[in-house]
Amino acid sequence: MSTLVCSLIEAHENLRIEPYENLAILNEFALDHVNWMNQHKSLTHSSLKIPGLSTLSVAENIAYGHKSVQTVMRAWLRSPGHRRNIMGNYQCIGAATYNAYWCVVFANLYDPPISL
Numbered sequence: 001m002s003t004l005v006c007s008l009i010e011a012h013e014n015l016r017i018e019p020y021e022n023l024a025i026l027n028e029f030a031l032d033h034v035n036w037m038n039q040h041k042s043l044t045h046s047s048l049k050i051p052g053l054s055t056l057s058v059a060e061n062i063a064y065g066h067k068s069v070q071t072v073m074r075a076w077l078r079s080p081g082h083r084r085n086i087m088g089n090y091q092c093i094g095a096a097t098y099n100a101y102w103c104v105v106f107a108n109l110y111d112p113p114i115s116l
Contacts, residue, residue, distance in 0.1 A: 002027075004071045004095045008104060011077065011086055018091075025053055026094020026105045033105075034098040037062070043101070056108040059085040063102040072102050 005022050033046045048058045061082045066072035076082035086109035097114075 002095055002097075004072070004088045004097060004102070004104065005093060007069050007073050008086060008093055008095065008096070011073065018089075020093040020106075021091060022090045023053075023094050023107075025050065026092060026107060027096060028094070028105040030094045030105050031096035031098070033062075033103045034096045036101045037064070037101045037103070046103075046105075047104070050105070053107070056109040056110055057090070058108075058115075059088065059090065059106045061085050061102075061106075066102060067100070067102050072097075074091040 002112075005020075005027075007023075027045075036046075037043060043062060043064045045060055045062060048060055050058070061076050063072050063075060066075065068101050075087060085104075085106055087104060090094050090108055091102065092107045092109060094107075095104040
């Protein structure tokens with residue numbers, strides 16, 4: 001698990017909110033997005049359409065130029081919208097960083113259908 005994910009989980013748990021589940025598919029989505037942002041030299045939000053995942057709600061924090069997990073976390077926690085995402089009632093998380101681009105994706109999933 002990445003240091004960024006650990007920091008996000010810790011921030012969430014400090015408020016006694018149910019801990020996130022780190023999902024590989026969300027990590028891959030975040031990694032694809034930081035690679036896209038790096039390739040296009042553009043700090044842009046993704047579509048949040050995650051292939052292979054049925055979501056009830058999704059949010060995303062992105063950033064550029066931070067040299068460490070501590071500085072990006074400090075910036076996000078000082079921003080009302082980013083802080084709301086971090087402290088939100090999301091079940092799952094995925095995160096990635098590449099060449100000073102940062103992305104974290106938060107999601108609530110539909111429950112899997114019950115087989116009869």
